[in-house]
Structure formats: structure tokens, C-alpha cells
Amino acid sequence: MKSLEEVHKELDVWGFLNYGHHGIVHTPIGEVDLKTLVMTWIVLGLIVLFTVSAIRNARVDRPGKLQLMLEEIFQFLRGLVYENMDYKKGAGLMCLIFTLFIFLLFCNLWGLIPTMMSPTANVNTTLGMSLTVFLLVQVLGFRYKGVGFLRHFVQPHFVFLPIIIIEELSKPITLALRLYGNIYAGEVLIAVLLALFGLVVTFLGGFIPSVIWLAFSIFVGFVQAFIFTMLTIAYVSQAVADHH
Numbered sequence: 001m002k003s004l005e006e007v008h009k010e011l012d013v014w015g016f017l018n019y020g021h022h023g024i025v026h027t028p029i030g031e032v033d034l035k036t037l038v039m040t041w042i043v044l045g046l047i048v049l050f051t052v053s054a055i056r057n058a059r060v061d062r063p064g065k066l067q068l069m070l071e072e073i074f075q076f077l078r079g080l081v082y083e084n085m086d087y088k089k090g091a092g093l094m095c096l097i098f099t100l101f102i103f104l105l106f107c108n109l110w111g112l113i114p115t116m117m118s119p120t121a122n123v124n125t126t127l128g129m130s131l132t133v134f135l136l137v138q139v140l141g142f143r144y145k146g147v148g149f150l151r152h153f154v155q156p157h158f159v160f161l162p163i164i165i166i167e168e169l170s171k172p173i174t175l176a177l178r179l180y181g182n183i184y185a186g187e188v189l190i191a192v193l194l195a196l197f198g199l200v201v202t203f204l205g206g207f208i209p210s211v212i213w214l215a216f217s218i219f220v221g222f223v224q225a226f227i228f229t230m231l232t233i234a235y236v237s238q239a240v241a242d243h244h
Contacts, residue, residue, distance in 0.1 A: 020059040041212065043106045043119060050104075075099055084237035089144065093236065096136075101229040104179075108221030111187050112214060115128035120224075122182040123176065133232050141239035149239070174232075175231060182224050186217045 016035040025032045054066035063071065077097050081090040104120065111118030119125045141149035153164050 033122055033124065035117055036119055036125060039117050039126065040107075040109060040119040042116075043103070043110050046110075047102055047106055050106075073101065077101055077229065084233050085240055086242075089240050093233075097165055097229060097233060100232060101225055104129075104225035104228055105221065108183055108225055109218060112185065112217050112221070116220075118183050118187065120179055121187050123180045123184075125179040126176040127172070129228075130172040130179075133175065135216040135234065136232075137235045137239045140236055144240045171235065175228065179224050179228050182220055186220055190217075 016038075025034050028200075032033075050066070051070065052063070057064065058067050071236075074094075078090075078094055081097055082095060085093075092117045107118055107120040107125070110116055111121055138149075145151075153161055
């Protein structure tokens, strides 16, 4: 049986490990994971290609399959948003919520393709997204409530202030680690399967073990994208609600 390090080296058909230590490149702004960066760019390009293809020939009477898929996703997310917050407040968030879900879904599923990697299998990606959501919640809270938004830190009593602060700060951390842990665990399990069946590691980039784990990984990818998006909606709705 091969070690996980040997498996990763054999799957590195794109040569990412040839740059820096374990693919980490030092830049003036800090360390950059080259593979995660490239995979994120690829995912962004695929999202643009997918959405443009879906709406390029959009029709009302006879919508195409991609158009129907995109519309169903949008309507589903819109229903979640409008169930949790006021219509006027939720309408302005729909583009963000829709983009967030599509990006997460593509990121989670991209790692299922042999030799590729899910950008969300890197904690830096998930932490950056969760911090963005955290800052969005604070900005919208102050926008709709002003200084009164800080009132929830001392409710129901001032003595709970330390606990509420810890709770607020833990939200982006748990949001990031939940997504990262589930996606990264799936990729590690595929590597373990490859280590057990060393002969197929070099065959199509480990295609056979990837297929074995494919169905469950697709399910996890959809669920994790939904959970992250749903929690974002919940956090925002709590911040902008008339009665917090």
C-alpha cells in the first residue's frame, strides 16, 4: 500500500508540487497556495461559461435545460430568503445569495474530477468566505438599525455580553471549518482509496476510486453548499429583523 504522500505526488500531473514547498509560493503579500489559486480561477471561468450559456438564448415560451436549471435554483433560494426576511430587504441580497450558492457548489464538486482539487478543501478559501459573510452581517445590521444594532449584545442582560461576543466571533470560524472539514475529508478519503489500490493511482488520475466515492461526494457537495448559504441567510435575517 502506498503512503498518502506518494499518492499526492503521483496525482500531481500538473506539476504544482514543483513550485515552492508543497506548492506554496512566497509572494510580497504572503504565502500563496498555487494549486488552490489556479483551481479557483478555473471554477470562476466555468461558472461564467455556465451562466452565459444558460441565459444567452433565454426564452419565456421554450426555455432550455440550462435556463430551467438556473431558474429553479434561483427560485428555490429566493423562497428561502423571503421566508426569513422582509421582501424589500431580501430582494437586494438575491444576487449575492445566488452567486454564493453557485460558487460553493462548483467549488465542492470540482475536486471530484481526477487530478483536480476543490478550492473549498483549503481552509483559507472557506475562512475568507465566512469572514466576508460576517462583515456583511455587521454592515447590514448597522445599515438597517444604526447604533441600535449593538443592543443585541446586552440582551437579555448586560452580564451575557462576554458570552454573546464569543458566540458572534465563533460564527465565521464554525462556518469555515464545517465546510472545509467536510470537503477536505472527502478528498482525503479518495486519496486513501487510491493508497489501498495503488495500481489505479496512475490510471486516469485515480478515476476508479473517484467513481466509487462519487455519489456520496456529490451529495455532500450539494448539502454543504446549501448549509453555508442557508446559514448566511439566517445570520443576515437575524441582523436586519425588526425584532432581534
